[in-house]
């Protein structure tokens with residue numbers, strides 16, 4: 075099973091690599107919002123303005139050093155399944171339907187936008203730029219674990235390179251001007267995906283969420299779930315900054331990193347208390363999921379996310395060995411519908427007679443095989 079869609083230009087995707095604090099923090103994201111001066115912002119722009127903005131941004135990328143490192147495309151030129159692959163990678167915005175039901179068929183992301191989106195992706199997949207989304211330009215970059223410095227550096231390089239040929243809307247008093255007031259200033263939004271299974275099991279999530287909200291950080295479900303009921307699929311949460319005008323970029327970055335570290339410390343504390351006070355309950359959760367992965371013939375996307383979460387918790391409690399956090403994090407991408415579909419179409423697999431006639435069964439069957447292959451060297455530590 076070699077041709078994973080996450081191998082770009084011969085290089086593994088960013089999420090295949092180890093990162094700091096990965097026992098709790100899966101990944102970090104930095105994005106910069108910018109708008110071109112002298113053009114109405116996306117909610118108010120006309121079709122030909124949007125076309126012109128896209129041409130100017132694509133042209134600016136084509137004039138950068140090594141322009142062949144960038145692939146620029148109008149999203150409406152991509153097949154629905156390619157769009158969905160980019161959504162699953164976090165490069166295109168999700169529409170509400172994706173959040174509600176991960177097992178549902180693909181939704182058309184373009185319908186939520188007044189004008190066609192454009193996207194530029196660097197061929198190594200580390201940095202991308204969305205055109206005509208909420209703002210004219212959203213530059214974004216990811217890194218494994220808690221690492222905001224390297225994605226911010228990559229975003230800044232692209233920002234500086236774009237500013238050689240484009241003029242962005244800015245004011246001395248407010249900084250960069252953006253569609254949403256909360257992005258005005260640095261235009262920077264920071265986020266971290268975290269596994270908060272310890273806090274969830276100990277039912278301590280509410281106070282952590284309230285504390286983050288009081289510091290102007292947003293908390294939402296990474297995959298699906300209901301924040302009001304305090305339940306997120308697999309206990310995966312996204313924490314993000316909600317305002318870009320307080321202090322300089324360095325301060326925003328340092329404060330956000332400190333908040334994430336503090337949540338990570340609480341999470342570790344509650345994970346180890348749970349392991350000490352309820353060792354049998356924890357073993358039951360982890361071992362059942364391990365067995366389910368090993369022996370299931372069909373796995374749905376939401377089941378897979380729950381299973382990966384339990385395996386991750388099991389690894390950090392020393393109950394499972396032979397698989398790394400980064401392998402588990404990469405699995406969270408590999409089990410999504412469009413990723414499995416890509417592999418199915420490119421892998422030349424053959425399936426059992428009773429599976430082959432049903433496309434939904436094929437995807438669930440292949441997902442089970444992907445999970446089993448990832449766990450090949452993993453074992454339970456009794």
Ligand SMILES: Nc1ncnc2c1ncn2[C@@H]1O[C@H](COP(=O)(O)OP(=O)(O)OP(=O)(O)O)[C@@H](O)[C@H]1O
Nearest residue numbers: 101102103105161164165167168212263265266267
């Ligand atoms: N720290 C992270 N690690 C991995 N993926 C992330 C992270 N933060 C956000 N994402 C993914 O990136 C995509 C966009 O994130 P999000 O929903 O926060 O942005 P948005 O509000 O749509 O746009 P923007 O942040 O550009 O204004 C989503 O698919 C989300 O799951």
